[in-house]
Amino acid sequence: MAFTIVTRRPPLTGRRAVLSACIILLATTACSSSTPTGVMCTALYAYGISLKVQNAATGAPITDSATVVITDGSYVESYDYLGAPGQPTSGLLSAAGERAGTYSISIRKNGFAPYDTAGIEVTRDVCHVHTVQVTANLDPRSGG
Numbered sequence: 001m002a003f004t005i006v007t008r009r010p011p012l013t014g015r016r017a018v019l020s021a022c023i024i025l026l027a028t029t030a031c032s033s034s035t036p037t038g039v040m041c042t043a044l045y046a047y048g049i050s051l052k053v054q055n056a057a058t059g060a061p062i063t064d065s066a067t068v069v070i071t072d073g074s075y076v077e078s079y080d081y082l083g084a085p086g087q088p089t090s091g092l093l094s095a096a097g098e099r100a101g102t103y104s105i106s107i108r109k110n111g112f113a114p115y116d117t118a119g120i121e122v123t124r125d126v127c128h129v130h131t132v133q134v135t136a137n138l139d140p141r142s143g144g
Contacts, residue, residue, distance in 0.1 A: 041127035044128060046128040048097070048103070049070065049094070049103060052133070053138065056137035056139045061082070061090040063090045064083070064085070066138075068093060079095075100122050104118040111141065112140055115137075
């Protein structure tokens with residue numbers, strides 16, 4: 001058994017055809033903008049680094065009063081607060097928003113040994129950066 005679909009509308013041409021195609025693409029892919037390459041990109045704002053800071057001995061999140069510096073050449077982001085104790089976002093930090101590069105991270109907190117790492121490579125595609133997950137385990141030290 002074969003089915004035939006019959007339409008009484010003339011085919012869309014010109015601007016109406018382009019508009020219809022755009023509406024269909026937006027509805028099916030939730031895309032919001034187009035790059036010069038013609039690739040449709042989402043409106044998502046992606047961070048290059050997702051940093052989790054925790055106590056190496058206990059696994060507990062490190063919260064306020066930590067200084068975090070993230071650099072890529074002359075580009076610098078710095079933070080002095082990692083969330084209130086007991087909150088789900090404590091010890092979590094998103095950085096390098098939509099910025100590819102090779103990053104270094106330096107963390108200082110009283111009562112913990114300094115934490116330094118380098119060579120964190122954040123890449124991107126045509127639309128967004130690819131997030132790199134980093135867990136910084138800070139070693140407690142005696143004497144403050």
